[in-house]
Amino acid sequence: MPSEREFWPLKATRDVGDARRAVHAAARSAGFRSADAVRLATAASELGRNAVIHGKGGRMTLERLDEGAGIRLEFRDEGPGIPDIEQALVDGFSSTGSMGFGLGGARRLVHSFQIESGAGEGTRITVVRWRR
Template sequence: MNGTGSGQASGGRGGSPAAAPATHPVRTDEDLITVRHAVRAATVEAGFGLVDQTRVVTAASELARNAYIHGGGGTVTIEFPRNAGRRGIRLTVRDEGPGIPDLEQALVDGFTTGAGLGHGLGGARRLMHEFEVDTVPGKGTTIRVTRWTTQ
């Protein structure tokens, strides 16, 4: 990751405690919708403005869809880290699929193994402040992304 975070589940709007980390399954098309709504609500709770809410929800949608389509399903965990007075939202997307054989290539815009446009991983990386991938061929992929408020 590009920075350090406490990993603590604290930080909602106005300094009030945020909800505990929440994990959502990604096994069906309906789960993708549920994840989008949960992430949107979490961005509001963390105090993000509309533009940053959209960035985070878009990244979450891309990553959850990848876990569903390419990883055979997985989970999305939402956390609320704090760092140097800033609030953030951290998404951890896990699957137990085949892994990403060539991560560098997968991050290049236009690269796709399916019918998509090939902006998923690279796009998610650009939308978030921190982006970390742990992938092992045959064992699955974990992607952790974080976006911080400017306050």
């Protein structure tokens, strides 16, 4: 069975709300427990906002894994990239004055967190949360 994918644009902060609502709905319909659906949707909110504000816009890809046993989200942007990833994941660190707990916090809300970024190359963050 081919996995279903949904694409959500992340151009303005308004798009972040649409994307996180889609993630919450997808997680609930896949049978995630209430708190787990909120964890994943909140991670999506943080990462989506990061793509809009820090990455100057991008998109989110939502993919169901193993018939809904897990959900994978990919956030891509063509922005300036994150020069120091380790530092960006430290709680309280913010380069824009608004993202202090965003990346590090989002990482704690998911089961797997991958980040690829380089100066001038944009950023791609992929996260997975399983239903348990």
